[in-house]
Amino acid sequence: MVGDSAATDLDPDAAQAAIEHCYHQGWSDGLPLVPATRELVDRFLAETDRSPDEVIGRMDNLGRTCTVELAAVNAAMAGCLPAYFPVVLAAWEAVMRDRAAKGGAWQSTSGPAPLIIVNGPVREELGFNSSGGAFGPGFRPNATVPRAIGLIVRNAFGIRPHELDQATQGLPGRFAMCFGENEEESPWEPLSVEMGLFDGQSAVSATLVRTCEFVDNRHTQDPEQVLFDFADTIVRTGSLIFADQSCFVVFGPEHAQLLAGAGYSKNDVKDWLIAHCVRSEADLRRVGKDAVAEGGLGGRGPSAEERVSQDTLSRVVSTREQIPIAVTGARNAAMSLVCRVFGTWSNSSCPVERRRRNGTGGT
Template sequence: MDTTTLDQAPGRELAVDPDEITQAFEYYDEQGWTDGLPVVPVTESSLAAFLAATDRDPDDVLFHIPHLNRSMTVRLAAINAALAGCKPAYLPVVIAAWEAIAAEPHPRRGIWQSTTGTAPFLVVNGPVRTEIGLNSQGNIYGSGFRANATIGRAIRLGCINVFGLRPHSLDQATQGTPAKYSACIGENEEQSPWAPFHVDNGFEATDSVVTAFVIRSVMHIEARHTMSPEQLAEDFADSIRRTGALIHEYTSALLVLVPEHADLFAAAGWSKDDVRQAVFERVVRPRAELAAAGKDAVSHKTRWRLPSGHPDSMPDTAAGSDTPDVVPLMSHPTSVQVMVAGANNAGVSSVVEVFTLNPPRAIPFSAVKIGAVENGAGA
C-alpha cells in the first residue's frame, strides 16, 4: 500500500483542507444523513454536474410512498448519488433504478420497514455496464468496483434520507442483511451461452436496463462435483426448498449462475426455460416434513405458513390437489428467474431469495430502460 497522503501526492494541489472534509462528514453523520460510513460532501456546484447528466427535470417524481407521504425526485436522487460517491455518469442508472423500484409494489406496502429485513437488489444489463465500469465477472457481491458499490449505496442513502428508513426507527429489520448497504450487480452477458436477462424480457440487446428485485438473502451453492444438468438442478432446488425460506405459501428465487454452470446446462441442450422448469418441478416437500417444521398449513389472513393446529390456520392450496402429501413450494415456473454473473473460474453459483407478493406475482421483478421516461412510475 502506498502511504503517500493526498497533500503529498505529486501534481495534486488541495483546494480544501482535509480536516474540513472530515468536519463535513461528522456534521452529516450527526444529522443522520449517512449509512454509518463516510459520505462525500455535496455542494451546489457538484450537484449541478449530476443534474447535467440527465435530461430529466429535477422536480420529476421517480417514486412516491403513499403511507409515508414522501417522494423521491430527480434532484433528491442526484444528491444521494453524490453522497454515495457516484460519478455523475452513474445518475441515469440510479434514476432508472428508482423507477424500477417504483414499479415494484412491495416498498409501497411497507416491506422496507419490515422485521423481515428485505433490501432492494439491482441487476444491470446492456452497454452501460462497460461504459461506467460496472462489475459482472467476479466478486460480484463484493468490494472493488465503484459503480456497483455506489449505485447500490445511492438507493440505500435515498431510503434513509428521503423516506426516513433508519434502523431503530421506521426500519424495523430484526437482523437485516448486508444488502442494506449496497446490492447492485451486472449480468455477465459476454460469457453467457444464452440471451441476456433483459432481452428475455422484451428489451433490445443494445438497450441498457436496470431490473429491481426485493430480496432477503443470497446463498452460495458450491457445485463442482457433477457434469449432470439434472443433478445440478436438484442442488439448486434443494437450496430453495429449505423450510427456513418458507414465509408465505410459496417462495421465489433468482438463480445467478456462473458461466461454468450455465455452460453445463447449455451443453446438455438446456435453455433457461428448461432450467427454470427443472428447478420448479423439484422445489417440493413431503407434507410430513413441513409438519415437522410447523409449516404444513397457511394463515387465513396472510397465507403465511404456520402449523395446522394454529387457530388461524387453513389448508394450503396443495391440500386440495390430487397429491396432497407432496407440496409444491413455488406457484409457477416463472417463480424461478435465471441470469448469468460471476467469474468463469469455479462452479460457485448463488440463489437470491426473492420476496414476492402473496399470492405471488407472475414476474417477481420490475425492469426499466435507462434514459427512458417511465410515465406514472412514481404514482
C-alpha cells in the same frame, strides 16, 4: 478525475469537517458521505433530461416524496459519479416497480434488500463489474449505485433503523448488492432481453431479496444432479413462509454453461425447478409449517380430517416468473447464488435513459 490535483493541494481537514457535518445531520448510513454541493448535484442533473422537480417516489403514509433532485443529492453523497445518475434513476424505478417497495417493505421486520442487475453497454462504459467478485467489493459503480438507493430510502423517505425501519436483523449486504450480468460468458440471452428490451439497450432490473445462499457444486457434470442441488437450496424450510415462493437464481458462468451445454434453455431450467422444488407433508409438518402449502402461516391443525398424508408433495414455486435467472461472476469455479425474493418481482427491466445531447436522440 483522480490525480487532477496533486494530493498536497487538497484540504483533508475541510473534507473531514464536512464529512462529520453529514454524520451529525443523521444523513449517513454509517459510512462517510461525499458532501454534496449545488455544483456537484447540478452535474448529476445534467446527465438526465428529467426535471429536477419530477416526483419519482412517494410514501404517502409518511408524507414524504423523492424528486429527481433529491435522488441526485443522495447519489452524490453515496459516492456515485455524475455519469452513474441515469443508472441510479433506472435502478430506483426498477426497485419501485416491486409492489412491496411502494408499501411496507422498507419498514418490514424482514429488512429486505434491493438486488440490482445491470445489462448492456453501460456496464463497460461506467466500469460495472460483471465478472470475478461481481457482488463486491472493489468497484465504484457496483458499490455506490445500491448505496444511493439506500440513502434515498433513509433521507428522502426518512426511513431509518430503530425508527421507522423495523428490521429484526436486516441482512448482510443490504443496499450493497448490484452486479453487471456477465452477458459475454452467459450462454443465454441477457435478462433485460428476456424482459423484452432490445439487445444492446442498457437496462436495470431489481427486486427485493431476503438473503442469498450459495450453491457450490464442482462435483458433477450431470445437469440434473446440479439442478437437484439448486432445488435443495430453494426448498429449504427455514425460508418457506408462504405458499408462493420466488427465488432469483444468479448462476455463475460455469453452471450456466454446463446446463446450456446439456441443452437447457432458461425456460427449461425454470420448468425443471418448478417440477422438482417440492417438499413433503412430513417435512413441512416436522417444522410446524404444514399449512404453508395452503397459503397459511402455521400448522394445519390437529384433527385427523384436516391432515393430509405424510408423503403428499407441495410445490414451492409454481410459475416461471417466480424463478428469474441471471448470470454473473468469473468462469473459474462452479458456484452460484440463490437469492430469496421478498415479495413478487416485477418481471421487467427498466431502460437506462441518458441525456439526449444536442437533440440527436439516442438512449
